[in-house]
Amino acid sequence: MPARRVTIEDVRQILVEVAGAPDPGDAAGGVDAELNELGYDSIAVLAAVAKVERDYGVKVDEGELLDATTLADLVELINAA
């Protein structure tokens, strides 16, 4: 588990940093926003997870990454690491 819980906002910021701003129109997407609809494909998610792992010293289960289709799923997966 990360030293402190990772929030939706943390992940959103990391995604912007490593994969660019979300597609316009969906920028205000909430916790249930589909990552695909935000314009973040699997490579963007991989890039974000790599940064989370570096920043928080955790190892996220890559086998379950593809099942994380929303921001909330992704945050949950990270906090379970």
Next chain:
Amino acid sequence: MSDNVVVTGIGLVTPNGLGTEDVWAAMLAGRSGLSTITRFDATRYPARIAGEVSEFAAEQHIPGRLIPQTDHMTRMALVAAESAVRDAKVDLATVPEFGGGVVTAAGAGGFEFGQRELESLWSKGPEYVSPYQSFAWFYAVNTGQISIRHGLKGTAGVVVGDQAGGLDAVAQARRLVRAGHELMITGGADSALCPWGWVAQLANNRVSRATEPDRAYLPFDRRACGYVPGEGAAMLVLRPAERRDAVPGYGEIVGHAATFDGKAARDAAVGVRKAIELALADAALTPGDVDVVFADGSGTPELDDSEAAAIAEVFGARRVPVTVPKTMVGRLCSAGPVLDLALALLAIRDGVVPPVVNSAPAPDHVLDLVVGEPRALDVRTALVVARGYGGFNSVMVVRSTEG
């Protein structure tokens, strides 16, 4: 579907301009984009002059999502492609779902992106390498990004052949239009102005080591001392003649041929000459029909001599005006000859040929070079020569669509 393939849109990003009319004005004014490298500290390198695209803020032109996953060359490719589509005044939604495609050329790939990620790999470790490195460096990435951006699901492809590859890509797009595609985006984009890309180019021993920008790239001049590498993108929209929509089109691509040199230096003139002859045959034209030649202009004496010999053998000594506008931007690798094609089409449109700058060919040079100043000329047919490192030759003929 007819065999007539028309260029209906042009998009350009070059060291002397951003956008077709901006570039064209710079070319007619003889405005050079060559300068001492600013992108990285080149003071310790033996060559320091390049054609940089410096006034280009990618963030103003492409979505933020694409910035972390694109090399500089891809950003320029995307901007040029979008500009070409806009110029063609085509509503892409009217193109059949699988009827539009993309064929681009790239000679180097995304060196700057690759260097940054490799530096991360060896200095910090694999977990610091961007997953986008998996495709951002790749030759084919420009085709992929353009096709995704514009929703073109037809045939896609990439050609790698240094300068010659640019014309070969356009030739492939022309074949695909003839085979039934209603629209093709085609052209070239290259940039390798980072230390890794720079040393890779220096290895060919043809890069000019001159220190003054106006003395560095002098094709067909006795002082010729190599070429200046440049960066940029040139994209075209090709359509079958009967589907030109609202625009008349800049001109028709009427001929193309590609040849390969043998090992001996004397074979180079034969290879270029054969490519010119075959392209004219493909166009069903004779040398006398050609109003202007956009030469490759390698800038190294032996290659200049072989090209001059080939042109003089086909057209006769000083029988056709010859120009090398790339003296203003450097050799843009795959984008270079596509830029020349665009300039040839604009010469047809405006009746004026952009010049060779800086070069001062001997008064009795076998070629009639358009030196220093643009030349007013009624251009109906233009021929573009492109040669790639390793012996690739590609020649394309464009012709006015009027009469």
